[in-house]
Amino acid sequence: MQEKMKKVGIMGGTFDPIHISHLILGETAYEQFSLDKVLFLPAGNPPHKRNRKGGASDLERVEMVRRAIAGNSHFQLCLDEMDASDYSYTYRTLERMKAEHPDTEFYFIVGADSLFDFEKWKEPARICQAASILVAVRDHVDDERLSRKMKELEEKLGGHFYRLYSTNLDISSKMIRDWIRRKKTVRYYVPEPVLAYIADRHIYGMESTLEETEGQGKEKIRQMSGQYDLKKIEEKLEKHLDEDRMRHTRGVMYTAASLAMVYGCSLEKAQVAGLLHDCAKCIPNKKKLKMCLENQIPMTEYEEANPFILHAKLGAFLARQKYGVDDEQILDAITWHTTGKPDMSLLDKIIYLADYIEPGRDKASRLPYIRKLAFQDLDECMYQVLKDTLEYLSVGGSDGIDEMTEEAYGYYREIHEKRKG
Ligand SMILES: [Fe+2]
Numbered sequence: 001m002q003e004k005m006k007k008v009g010i011m012g013g014t015f016d017p018i019h020i021s022h023l024i025l026g027e028t029a030y031e032q033f034s035l036d037k038v039l040f041l042p043a044g045n046p047p048h049k050r051n052r053k054g055g056a057s058d059l060e061r062v063e064m065v066r067r068a069i070a071g072n073s074h075f076q077l078c079l080d081e082m083d084a085s086d087y088s089y090t091y092r093t094l095e096r097m098k099a100e101h102p103d104t105e106f107y108f109i110v111g112a113d114s115l116f117d118f119e120k121w122k123e124p125a126r127i128c129q130a131a132s133i134l135v136a137v138r139d140h141v142d143d144e145r146l147s148r149k150m151k152e153l154e155e156k157l158g159g160h161f162y163r164l165y166s167t168n169l170d171i172s173s174k175m176i177r178d179w180i181r182r183k184k185t186v187r188y189y190v191p192e193p194v195l196a197y198i199a200d201r202h203i204y205g206m207e208s209t210l211e212e213t214e215g216q217g218k219e220k221i222r223q224m225s226g227q228y229d230l231k232k233i234e235e236k237l238e239k240h241l242d243e244d245r246m247r248h249t250r251g252v253m254y255t256a257a258s259l260a261m262v263y264g265c266s267l268e269k270a271q272v273a274g275l276l277h278d279c280a281k282c283i284p285n286k287k288k289l290k291m292c293l294e295n296q297i298p299m300t301e302y303e304e305a306n307p308f309i310l311h312a313k314l315g316a317f318l319a320r321q322k323y324g325v326d327d328e329q330i331l332d333a334i335t336w337h338t339t340g341k342p343d344m345s346l347l348d349k350i351i352y353l354a355d356y357i358e359p360g361r362d363k364a365s366r367l368p369y370i371r372k373l374a375f376q377d378l379d380e381c382m383y384q385v386l387k388d389t390l391e392y393l394s395v396g397g398s399d400g401i402d403e404m405t406e407e408a409y410g411y412y413r414e415i416h417e418k419r420k421g
């Protein structure tokens with residue numbers, strides 16, 4: 001006997017941000033077409049929205065969807081379009097899904113307004129071959145005109161178009177973003193956990209609902225919510241770093257996490273900074289220089305002469321642009337992981353030292369001593385490592401020494417000497 005085909009709805013969208021109209025539409029489709037589940041598919045890099053200025057990062061949009069659909073067992077997050085290395089096209093995604101799940105009928109949900117643009121989409125006939133189209137009916141779209149359009153498209157593209165009758169809520173993501181910018185309330189338009197996330201991350205310029213004095217509490221919420229998808233970052237990094245660099249990167253991440261445990265630093269920040277500290281390392285030096293120039297990243301003379309060192313500054317830039325990190329502490333730790341600087345933050349020191357002592361390192365002198373010291377006294381360890389580094393650079397015939405490293409050494413030497421009394 002032939003098995004019954006599964007029926008899966010797909011709600012695609014930028015979800016910048018997701019709002020209740022998306023959720024109601026998904027739920028209505030589930031009920032009206034007796035679907036087994038509805039996939040929420042955030043568009044990774046939609047061709048018609050390539051420059052979403054002032055929008056949320058990819059990671060944030062995904063996290064907002066995750067929070068919005070949590071608690072609905074037939075809603076599911078689908079990350080198939082989140083690979084930012086390519087532009088996402090609906091027909092490609094649907095064809096891939098269809099090939100991977102031959103036992104499933106897909107129902108792609110679109111708004112009535114989109115239907116009138118449907119032929120401008122990339123390969124509309126292929127979309128229709130891969131999925132039936134559910135058209136959400138809107139009050140302001142004339143019914144007869146819609147019927148004509150659906151019939152016309154069915155004949156032209158050979159697909160199936162069905163009406164999806166849903167409550168007409170005239171809400172758009174753009175309206176939500178505008179209202180937030182104008183400090184108008186969007187409460188109840190956006191699910192509460194999403195709204196809390198927008199406020200906490202200051203997305204669309206929203207002010208935090210948490211008091212400044214609650215800094216400690218806020219930090220806790222961020223750690224608990226796990227805002228960074230470490231696995232996703234790691235998968236993306238693998239495309240840009242060679243095998244050895246990945247091995248070193250994982251070593252730094254785990255060592256940084258261990259140090260964070262000892263010194264009471266945010267574990268998540270230590271892991272994210274550890275993962276991303278060398279994200280620009282495998283870019284050829286010429287390209288590093290070019291990227292710094294193009295993106296107005298200031299360079300010292302030493303850096304221009306030794307562009308390999310630029311991977312730190314450029315790494316921080318890419319962490320923000322490509323990996324959605326906007327936490328200044330993490331970005332600073334990446335920026336200073338190569339040279340160090342005076343008066344480094346706890347996270348700066350953890351990343352700098354994790355980079356030096358991770359298990360894969362074997363070149364530096366006195367490693368067993370330095371490794372032990374890192375877990376006992378960060379400032380003393382900074383002093384000892386900077387001392388060894390300067391000695392190594394002066395003997396090793398390098399093209400000079402970065403001034404910042406010398407300044408950092410001076411700073412930590414003073415602490416060392418003061419302590420000695
Ligand atoms: Fe590095």
Ligand SMILES: [Fe+2]
Nearest residue numbers: 248277278355
């Ligand atoms: Fe490194």
